[in-house]
Amino acid sequence: MGQLDERAFAQHLQTCRGCGGTSFDVTTYLDRHVAVMLGDANDDGKWVHDGEKFVDGVYRITCVACRADAFASDACPRCHAPGTLPATLAAPSHLAVPKRCPACSGMQLGLIGFAPATVRTTAGAKTPTPTPRALYGDPGFHVIAMACDDCDWAATAPGCPLCAGPGPLRPRP
Numbered sequence: 358m359g360q361l362d363e364r365a366f367a368q369h370l371q372t373c374r375g376c377g378g379t380s381f382d383v384t385t386y387l388d389r390h391v392a393v394m395l396g397d398a399n400d401d402g403k404w405v406h407d408g409e410k411f412v413d414g415v416y417r418i419t420c421v422a423c424r425a426d427a428f429a430s431d432a433c434p435r436c437h438a439p440g441t442l443p444a445t446l447a448a449p450s451h452l453a454v455p456k457r458c459p460a461c462s463g464m465q466l467g468l469i470g471f472a473p474a475t476v477r478t479t480a481g482a483k484t485p486t487p488t489p490r491a492l493y494g495d496p497g498f499h500v501i502a503m504a505c506d507d508c509d510w511a512a513t514a515p516g517c518p519l520c521a522g523p524g525p526l527r528p529r530p
Contacts, residue, residue, distance in 0.1 A: 359413035360430045360437070366412045369427045370478065378422035380479050384490075386414035386434045386519065389472040393503075394465050396456040398493045404435040404486070405469065411484065414471070416442055421477065422520040435471070439521035445497070447472060451521045452500040463507035468493070470500045471519055473499045 370381055388410060391402035418428040433441045450470065457464060474487035489496035501518035504511040516523050
């Protein structure tokens, strides 16, 4: 579980304690699939998370009206290592993506990465589509796994894919 469970997440989206506002910017790390050819992204990717994973990656909830934080954590959203979030957001991916598959020299790889994203939402409203704050190749986007489209080759990031900590990693929803 992340820093928040679904109940605590919903409570933070009620009314701002500072100004009474009801709209919030939620910042989270989410799973994003990207198709890569010769090491370059074919497109911006697509979100591949569910509601539990959305809440699992939340590290900040900010009131839109007064910009007060309803929730903020600087711990790694994946392994909870304290104080590692600022460096994670500024760092490149710890898992390098090869230009070609190391097993068969195929040109296309599919990868899953954690991307920071922001959503503006209101309590009780359906959560809109997140806006990525980093895409593949940008600081803050961290590749967690990749696989060749032509053979069975695959690789995963060692340790924590976000902060590169040794783990142990906590279970993820």
